[in-house]
Amino acid sequence: MDTINVLIVDDSALMRNLVSRMVENVPGITVAAKAMNGQMALEKLESIKVDIIILDLEMPVMTGLEFMRERKKRGLDIPVIILSSIAHRGAAVTMECLELGASDFLLKPSNVGSEDVGKVADRIVQMVQSYGGAYARKQGKKIPLFASTSREERPAPAAEGAAPSAPKPVTSAFTVPASAKSGPIxxxxxxxxxxxxxxxISTGGPNALREVFAGLSPDIKKPMVVVQHMPAGFTAEFAASLNNICPLEVKEAxxxxxxxxxxxxxAPGGYHVVVEKRSLASIVHLNQEPPRNGHRPSADVLFESVVKEYQANALGVIMTGMGKDGAAELAEMRRQGARTLGQDADSCIVYGMPRAAFEMGAVQKQVPLNKMAEAINELALKY
Incomplete structure (x- = not known):
């Protein structure tokens, strides 16, 4: 079996080594090279083949943003994961990198010795397997697909102190076993x-939403609410970037x-969002109740409020993402008569959330990403 080759780019030797340790012990992943700035990364790409780049933003000689501009100029299509800081400037630059073609981003751990390190390690491995694996397969490599479970949903180690096992390979491309299908609700x-x-929506969401929102009809007169799993401090910039390309108004709630x-x-990072229908106007509320399915905001929390307030008068859309957030309450939306769409397996970065919903019978129609805006327009303008 081939491996996913990773290039780590960061001016901090400590961070390069830390990220390297996060991925190099996972079967199927190899750290092919490291670089201390964007210029060195470009030089290394001339002599080695990699399947994914993990890129810091703030570096001397050539920053992460400058690297992304040069990557676009050279026509490179290797997926890039941005390592970002939580500062406002970091959020703005991160969104610019996404606009330039970065696949996704995650926050650096705030403290090397903190609990954040384990969460960041988990996310890096997921992203490397998802984005890097997809790219490697396009290059002809034999890379397995991986089970779409998040840290919160994986079984605990059998014994205290035991290392967590590597994610389990999936034997065939997004095949849903017949025994797992409950049939349409x-x-x-x-x-x-x-x-x-x-x-x-979750992993793969930033670019997926950019594609869908750019294709929405300006004639849609329905309000929309989005739960995208994203850290606090980034959703305002994310909403602003979507507002620049969408014919409808987009803002952080x-x-x-x-x-x-x-x-x-x-939905703002770190807050659940729920809807409330009132006689004169419908509104949203934010809260910081405990995470659900390991997430805050949680799609299940939003969908649950839609079930209560709108019943059959709603459209629910579940898209690419790790885990199962949103699946259970999308099923309840469908049970109450709401219309539902799910992104299909072939176009998902991770066919986790949509798969869970599909297996529950919650999805009326599976739609490829490049047809999702068209499907939403058709339903929104017809009903």
Whole structure:
């Protein structure tokens, strides 16, 4: 079996070694090279083949942003994961890197000796396997697919102190066993006019939402609410970047925001978002109740409120992501008569959340990413 080759780019030797340790002991991943700035990374790419780049932003000689600009100029398509800081400037630059073609990003651990390190390690491995694995397979490498379970949903080690096992390979490309399929859910009432559209999305989401939102019709008059799993401090910049390419208004949700026709609200990182229908105006509320399915914001929390307030008068969309967040409550939305869409396996970076929903019978129609905007437009303008 071939391996996913990784290039780590960071001016800190400590961080290069830390990230290297996070991935090099995972079967199927090899640290092919390290570089201390963007210029050195470009030089290394001339002599070695890699399947994914883990890139710091703040470096001497050539920054991460400058590297991304040069990558685009040279037509390089190797996926890039950004290592970002939580500062406002870091968020703005991170979003610019996504616009330049970076696949995703994650926060550096705030303290090398903190609990953050384990969470960051888990996310890096997931991203390397997802983005790097997909790229490597396109290059003809034999790379297995991996089970789409998150740290919170994996079994604990058998004995105290035992190392966690590597993610389990999936034997075939996103095949759903017949025994796992529950069949389509039979709704208890007929679907009504769509009054709200809600999304749940995670790994692979930043670029997937960019593609979908750019293709939405300016004539849609339904409010939309999005849960994208993203750290606190980044969703305002993310919403602003989407607003630049979407014909509808996109903003980070704030407590008490109105659900206006044609407005898209993005759940803030670190906050659950729920909807409330009122006689004069419908609004959103934010809260910091415990994470659900390991996430805050959680798609299940949003969808649950939609079930309560809108029943059959909603459209739920579940897209690429690790784990199962959103699946259970999307199933309940469908049971109450809401319309539902799920991203298909072939176009997902990780077919986890949509797969879980599909297996529960929650998804009326599976749609490839490049057809998702068209499918949403059709339903939103028809009903």
């Amino acid at each position: 039979q709704a208890v009432r007929e679907s009504g006019p769509i009054e709200i559209i809600v999304f749940g 704030a407590e008490g925001d109105l659900l206006k026709p044609g407005r898209i609200l993005i």
